Amino acid sequence: MTTTQHEPEQVEAYPEHFEPPHGPTWRLIFGPGLVRGVWVAGLFFVLGMLLVAGLRFWWGWDPVWLWDVILPIAGMVTAPIGFLGGIGAFDYWLHYISGRPTRPEDHSGHGARTWKDYFRVNTDHKVIGIQYLVTTFTFFTIGGLMAMFFRAELAQPGLQFLDSQTFNGLVSAHATLMIFLFIIPAFAGIANFVVPLMLGAPDMAFPRLNALSYWLLPIAGVLFLASFLAPGGSFATGWTGYAPLAEGQPLGQTFFNMGVQWAGASSVMTALNFLVTIITMRAPGMTFWRMPLLVWANFTTSLLVVIATPFIAGSQFFVMFDRIMHTSFFTPEGGGYALGYQHIFWFYSHPAVYIMMLPGFGIVSEVISANARKPIFGYRLMALSLVGILFLGFSVWAHHMFVAGMADWLRVPMMITTLLIAIPTGIKVFSWIATLWRGRIHLTTPMLFALGFVTMFVIGGLSGIYLGSVPIDIAASDTYFIVAHIHYVLFGGSVFTIFAGVYFWFPKMTGRMYDERLGKLHFWLTFVSFNATFFPMHYIGLRGMPRRVFDYDEAFGDLNFVITIASFVLGASFVVFVYNVVQSWVRGPVADANPWRAHSLEWQVSSPPPIFNFDEIPQVVGGPYEYGVPGARHAVMRSGEAAREVQHA
Amino acid sequence: MTSHAEAVHGGHEHHGPPPAHKSSRVDARVLGMLLFIGSEIMLFGSFFTVYFFVRVVNPDAPSEWPPPPYEFPVFVAGINTAILVTSSFTMHWALQSIKRGQRSAFLAGMVITFVMGLAFLLTQVIEYLHVGFNTGDGAFASVFFGLTGLHGAHVAVGLTLLGMVIIRGFRGHFSPEHHHGVELPGIYWHFVDIMWIVVYSTVYLL
Known part of the structure; x- marks a missing residue:
């Protein structure tokens, strides 16, 4: 990974549609992530609570604050939706709904470079x-x-x-x-x-x-x-x-x-x-x-x-x-x-x-x-x-x-x-x-x-x-x-x-x-x-x-x-x-690509696999379990073959 | 973003994943929508099952359905059915128009479909307010509100999808080559319509 020439905060993966806000504090609060997830969930909880109470008040139902109803709606529907929106699970779709042009996926939301990326969408x-x-x-x-x-x-x-x-x-x-x-x-x-x-x-x-x-x-x-x-x-x-x-x-x-x-x-x-x-x-x-x-x-x-x-x-x-x-x-x-x-x-x-x-x-x-x-x-x-x-x-x-x-x-x-x-x-x-x-x-x-x-x-x-x-x-x-x-x-x-x-x-x-x-x-x-x-x-x-x-x-x-x-x-x-x-x-000791000498495709790439799995989609030529069968192959890794040919030439 | 993209791809040989091999003639998004609709049909299935239990299997079920003095507003719901079924045709017209590149017909079709869907939903809300019974009035009311409410929720989701198409349509998206964003909400809308016919026949007519 040749990431050294970039600033450290760029190393973390952001979804392709997200332009990072300026300043680290600003980004922590308003950028997609767990922090925004928590406060948006809180906000949506209050909104859900007001929605239930407001409707009950409007219809004149007696206890306006009835927790048996408020909790299922505000706590178990709107707050989780707010959380999902906050961590950024809907960012792309909101972008799409608002009618802005679709951008081709540039796959910047892929892969994890730091442990923090596991806590993101x-x-x-x-x-x-x-x-x-x-x-x-x-x-x-x-x-x-x-x-x-x-x-x-x-x-x-x-x-x-x-x-x-x-x-x-x-x-x-x-x-x-x-x-x-x-x-x-x-x-x-x-x-x-x-x-x-x-x-x-x-x-x-x-x-x-x-x-x-x-x-x-x-x-x-x-x-x-x-x-x-x-x-x-x-x-x-x-x-x-x-x-x-x-x-x-x-x-x-x-x-x-x-x-x-x-x-x-x-x-x-x-x-x-x-x-x-x-x-x-x-x-x-x-x-x-x-x-x-x-x-x-x-x-x-x-x-x-x-x-x-x-x-x-x-x-x-x-x-x-x-x-x-x-x-x-x-x-x-x-x-x-x-x-x-x-x-x-x-x-x-x-x-x-x-x-x-x-x-x-x-x-x-x-x-x-x-x-x-x-x-x-x-x-x-x-x-x-x-x-x-x-x-x-x-x-x-x-x-x-x-x-x-x-x-x-x-x-x-x-x-x-x-x-x-x-x-x-x-x-x-x-x-x-x-x-x-x-x-x-x-x-x-x-x-x-x-x-x-x-x-x-x-x-x-x-x-x-x-x-x-x-x-x-x-x-x-x-x-x-x-x-x-x-x-x-x-x-x-x-x-x-x-x-x-x-x-x-x-x-x-x-x-x-x-x-x-x-x-x-x-x-x-x-x-x-x-x-x-x-x-x-x-x-x-x-x-x-x-x-x-x-x-x-x-x-x-x-x-x-x-x-x-x-x-x-x-x-x-x-x-x-x-x-x-x-x-x-x-x-632990570094693992081989194929420690079990298995035939299926996931073992034919490095461990852990490259970010997009394959340089080129392999060609499958046989069954996946032909262990001990002479000459049997499950797949031909095409780019590998091509690379070797180039080397020989 | 370019420097970032390079960082992602590690080296400089690649700019993104290799294109996936298409192993089926079916479009992935259409297949996904159809499977989702399959799951939705099963969700409606569970509501029809509970309807079947309280009305047919239950030995204590009332012989008259709904039990007097309650009545279902068959006529109003029938008019509502006509509205929703018509909206399926206007949806189809909108899709055909964008496929032929007729933008104004496409936009008109979408707006008419949306307005009809909204009219359906508002009629249903008014029907709820004047139906004369509430959720606590017995099993017949439970299945009535259950099935029509579940369907109403689906109309609301469908309207959201149609609204998306309209916003994007007025902003100049979609063309004869790219109209998946119209086709998929369209499939969903047709599903909502067909499901309503089943719900209407079961709840109001049977």
């Missing part, structure tokens, strides 16, 4: 990917601390140091943060970094939309956390927020209703961006059947997100309207239909399980194939099984409602479709195992996590088959067996794949190598303590311990104590990961 997919990952791991830490907090409470029967509403609030916020602020967006972060590179594209299709969808995410996280400050405590109805229970809850529930809207909007916009990128920006020769499975996985996941997410938006709108506007969508007294909530909610939230799983399937396919030095077994079926899960995923939602009192005739069809999902999932598991068969297996840290994922996911999948069967589900519903199942699928499944992905692409993202010994230590600590935490839950669940309770029978005391100790070891294992990542990022 940045249109570079690689910067956004890292922004996503750092943000989501921050929320992972917070959500994990919450879990340790209520595990401490559960170490003994009886109420120790929490009250019941706080306990329920912690459990709900733990699940909400882990799902909406960790697993879903962490996959979006990895995909943001990797997918355009894998496709041979210089960036995502809509870079400014990409930046906006990242910045919607912290808003959702802050709303979920701020609910703890609300009178009456945080939302305490579980992450499912069932109506009509949620409708009589204190103000904290509204934070959940609105937080989900922001997280959902973020996820829909990213998904849309992925779909358009994958369809329109593939390198020449990159047919659908030559795409790496990670791209396939994100293609199907994005379809799920675009189709399903509006349903959770709808369900939370209805609950909020019932709470604030006295409608009766789900209140039987007013003629509403309470069970409708669960149908609408699970019509999103069951596909959401696959939104939280399919990108992990993609990551694991990459890791296992590269580390077993073998072509992935059954590439086309691997891709088609993703599509199969996409379709089947929409037909199983009511298996969450076997005991909810829904129509009896729905049970068996839902059971059959649920069990059918074992077929595409089984194809994937057997294909991974067949890929390993007689491969030259390198037990690197990402590979360990991938193998850990396959084993743990099989356990979670098998208990899923139990729970998909109506008779067993009726017996096991609302017990710790469910808690064990969900954690085997989402921790042993999704979180392991996120770790695998972060370790696998760490050298590509940072240009430095992580510490392999610490990585292995992290894996074994996590793997053992994860099983020690969640495996006994199968047992106490089948013995009859109900979930979501702060007090339980004395008979479960010993095992719960063991679980609590194990969960603290699990928490401690994460410290190893954080230390490894931070230390390696700052002063």
Whole structure:
């Protein structure tokens, strides 16, 4: 980088349409950035407050200052919009709306030259990917601390140091943060970094939309956390927020209703961006059947997100309207239909399980194939099984409602479709195992996590088959067996794949190598303590311990104590990961462009990749997994060839 | 900005990214808009689902809809429907005009479309004020205000987009070669219109 001839403040990236104001203080306050974000958010909060109060005054409604209405509008709609405007997410569009001439994008908003650039609106997919990952791991830490907090409470029967509403609030916020602020967006972060590179594209299709969808995410996280400050405590109805229970809850529930809207909007916009990128920006020769499975996985996941997410938006709108506007969508007294909530909610939230799983399937396919030095077994079926899960995923939602009192005739069809999902999932598991068969297996840290994922996911999948069967589900519903199942699928499944992905692409993202010994230590600590935490839950669940309770029978005391100790070891294992990542990022050994000798396109450019990924778009000539196949190539890097020819000439 | 741009690109060999390969004949922006509309249809879908639940699945649903003495203003909303559907044709006329390079017809078409959309929205506000029931008056009112309100919000977004086109149009933008900025809001506007026909048939007529 030849930046020395420029003044230091020019080194930071500004979007192309922004002319820096004069003077450093002036620029700090009025230039796009967090400072302007905060004061514009404050300004918009006041405006929203005056809008609500003004309208209420005009219509002559009695309490003009009604915080139950002012907070959702001013605090959760206008203030976040002000924040987004303040940090500069809308600068280009405001410029466009005002009718000024469009300027060709000069890409000055790309890349990060100082750490400060990570706190700005940045249109570079690689910067956004890292922004996503750092943000989501921050929320992972917070959500994990919450879990340790209520595990401490559960170490003994009886109420120790929490009250019941706080306990329920912690459990709900733990699940909400882990799902909406960790697993879903962490996959979006990895995909943001990797997918355009894998496709041979210089960036995502809509870079400014990409930046906006990242910045919607912290808003959702802050709303979920701020609910703890609300009178009456945080939302305490579980992450499912069932109506009509949620409708009589204190103000904290509204934070959940609105937080989900922001997280959902973020996820829909990213998904849309992925779909358009994958369809329109593939390198020449990159047919659908030559795409790496990670791209396939994100293609199907994005379809799920675009189709399903509006349903959770709808369900939370209805609950909020019932709470604030006295409608009766789900209140039987007013003629509403309470069970409708669960149908609408699970019509999103069951596909959401696959939104939280399919990108992990993609990551694991990459890791296992590269580390077993073998072509992935059954590439086309691997891709088609993703599509199969996409379709089947929409037909199983009511298996969450076997005991909810829904129509009896729905049970068996839902059971059959649920069990059918074992077929595409089984194809994937057997294909991974067949890929390993007689491969030259390198037990690197990402590979360990991938193998850990396959084993743990099989356990979670098998208990899923139990729970998909109506008779067993009726017996096991609302017990710790469910808690064990969900954690085997989402921790042993999704979180392991996120770790695998972060370790696998760490050298590509940072240009430095992580510490392999610490990585292995992290894996074994996590793997053992994860099983020690969640495996006994199968047992106490089948013995009859109900979930979501702060007090339980004395008979479960010993095992719960063991679980609590194990969960603290699990928490401690994460410290190893954080230390490894931070230390390696700052002063780890410089990584090669292709430490795994992998074939897909992101490994054919430097680590970290150049600012526009490729000097010239590569030509794809074969499949991405032809390990050990003589003469096979995935792609020809054109400018490299050209440069060499020039040298020879 | 040139020195800055050089700093960004590190060396002097490149001035920006290589042009991305177009792997599909579909325009990225049109595809993005269509996918967004797909997502919007699902959002309306969730509102239609809750309508279906409270009116059809719910065993306690009233036999007459809306339950007397309430009535939906079918006639006023019908006139409103006519206004909105007509505005789709004027939108199409505006787009065709700019494609043929007829600026004044394009601008006239856009302004007429915008005014009709605004008339629709204001009629709906007045309808709300005189409809004779409020959000708290039962499930029929919930789904009525839910569906028409959701649609009204979409009309407002559509009007914002049309307003953008008008401002830029009067400032001399758009030409027979460059009219994506007209086409995309147009697609959205047609979606809003078609969705209204579905909402009107479901809420008022069924």
